[in-house]
Amino acid sequence: MRHLIALDAVATTGTFGRAAVLLGYTQSAISQQIASFERLVGAPLFDRPGGPRPVTLTPLGERLLEHARVLLDRVEATSRDLDEFQHGATGRLRIGTFESISTGLLPQIVRQLLSERPQLDIELVEAFEDDKLVDWLRAGTTDVSFFIGNNGEPGEFETVHLKMDPYVVVARADSVGDGPIGADDLVGVPLVGEHEGSCHKRVNEGLLAMGVQPRYVFRSRGNGAVLAMVRAGMGMAVMARMAIDRDDPELAIRDLDPPITPRDVRLAWRAGRTLSPVAQRLVDIALEVCDQPQPSTALAS
C-alpha cells in the first residue's frame, strides 16, 4: 500500500527527494520503500541515470503504476463511500410493515428521512401477518420491521414502543350519532373488514370479547377498499385508527365502548446486531414522529 503511494509519488515528481517531501518522509525512506518494492516484484521499477537527472520508470514500473493508480483510486472511493455510509448519507434500508402502518405512520417518517438524506435506497416490504414480518427480520430480508407488540423468540429482537393504536368504528357520517359505539350498536349490523390476517384476527377477537358476533358482508385485503365500502353504505368497519389516512366528511370515526385493547405499535430489529446509521436514524425519527422519548439504549424485547 505504502509502496503504491511511493511509486506514484516518485513517478509523478521524477525524484526520490521530491517524492519524499510530497509525502512527508525523508529521501532515505522513499529510497528504502522503492528498494523493498523492487525486491518484492523481483525487478527494478526505475532507471536511475545518476547525477542530477530524474529517474524514469522501467516498462515494468510503468505497467505497475497503471495498476497502482487504479488501486489507489479504488481505495479513495472506498474511503469516501464508507464515510458517506457512516454519516447515513447513503445506504439501503429495508423496512417490514403492515398496510395500516404504511398508510398512517410510515409516510411521515419516510418523508422526514428522505428529506434529510435524499440518496437513500428505501425498500418497503408489506405483510398481512405478523409471522411474515418476523421471518423476514430474522432472515435479514428486512433491516428493521414494525411489529404489533413483541414477537419472535424472547431476546431475539430488540424493539421500541412507538404508539398505541386504538381500534375504532368507521361508519357513514349520516348513519351514527355522536359518542362512542357500544356492543349493542354492533349486534347484527352488517360489517365490512379485512380478510384473514393478524389485524383481522385481533379485531375479531375483540368483538367476540365484547359479546358481538360479527356479520361480515364484505371483506378485502385493502383498507382503501374497506373504507370505500363503508362510504358506499355497505356497513360499518372496525379497524385500527391508523389505517384511516385522511379526514373524510362522509365518514364518522367513533370509539368503541368498551374498547378493544389497542395495538402496541413497535419498531423492531435483530437483537445484538448493530443498526446501520440510516436504520438508527429511522428509529429516532419514528420515535420523534410518535412523540416518544428516545431511550439512549433501546429497550429489550
Added chain:
Amino acid sequence: MRHLIALDAVATTGTFGRAAVLLGYTQSAISQQIASFERLVGAPLFDRPGGPRPVTLTPLGERLLEHARVLLDRVEATSRDLDEFQHGATGRLRIGTFESISTGLLPQIVRQLLSERPQLDIELVEAFEDDKLVDWLRAGTTDVSFFIGNNGEPGEFETVHLKMDPYVVVARADSVGDGPIGADDLVGVPLVGEHEGSCHKRVNEGLLAMGVQPRYVFRSRGNGAVLAMVRAGMGMAVMARMAIDRDDPELAIRDLDPPITPRDVRLAWRAGRTLSPVAQRLVDIALEVCDQPQPSTALAS
C-alpha cells in the same frame, strides 16, 4: 491490506479463530487486526454475540467487505498481470522500422516472437527517414527501433549490430548478363528508385561516388512499386538487398562493382533504460535471426 484479508477471512469463516487458522496466524493476531481496523474506520465491523456463537458483520462491515473483495481481486489481478508481463507473455512493443526492414527482416523476427508469445501487442511504426526513427525512439513513441548505423547524440542510444545489408542492382532477368554490374553498365541507364528519404540518399551518394549520374524515370515510396516497375521494364533499380522480399524469376539481382558501402542494420533503444522483457526477447531473436552472437551486455552506441 492485511486488514482487508483478515476482514474477508473472518466474514467467511464466521470466527476469529478459524480465520486465524486459515491465514496461518493465531487468534490473538486476528483479534488485534480487526480491532485496529475498527479503530481506523471508527466503528465496529462485527457484532460479537459472545459465547460459542459466530460473529456477524455490522452493516458497515458488510459494506466494507464488498469493497474489500473488489480490492483484493484487483490486487490479485495486478499480481497475475505483472507476472505475465515479467515473463514476457503480455506487453506492448512499439517498433520503429524502415520499409525495407519491414519487408526483408522483420517478418521472420515477428513471426518467431509471436509464436512464442501469442498475446503480444506489437505495433510497427514505419519511417522514411532516419530522423523520424530517432525522434520517436527519443520521445518514447517507440520502444526499440531499427537504425542504419548509429544515430542520435553520442551515448543517447544503445544499439546492437544485426547485419550488413548490401546495395544491389535489380533488373529484368532478360536484360542483364551474369556477374556484377559496373559503373559503365549504369551510365545513362533509366533507373527506378525511391523518393526522397534516407535510403535513397545513400543510394544516390553511392552512385555518384561510382561516377554514375543517375537518371530516374520513376520514383515511388513503396519498394513493391519500384520492383513492379523493374519487372515492367521501366529500368533498373539500385536498392538495399533486404527490400527484395521474394525470389522472382523475372528479376535478376546483381552485385555492384565497385560496391556501395552496405547498410549497417542495427537495433537501438534508449541508453540506460531497462528494456521490457518482450523488447529484450526481440533483441535476442533479431540477433539469432541475423546469425549474430548475443553480447550479454549490449554494445554502447
Added chain:
DNA sequence: CATTAGCGATCACGATAGCTAATCAGTACC
C-alpha cells in the same frame, strides 16, 4: 445448577519493519 467447551479480548514480551539522520558515491554542469 455446576460444569464444560468454544469464543473473543487482553496483556507482556520478543521480533521485525520502517523511519530518521548522517554519510557516501556517482554524474552533469559550470
Added chain:
DNA sequence: GGTACTGATTAGCTATCGTGATCGCTAATG
C-alpha cells in the same frame, strides 16, 4: 576540477505486529 544534485547505505531508534498465556463471557450439557 569543483559544485551541486542525485540515489544508496548504514546505524540506531521506535512503533508495529506477531506469539503465547490468560481472562471473561455465554450456550450447551449432564
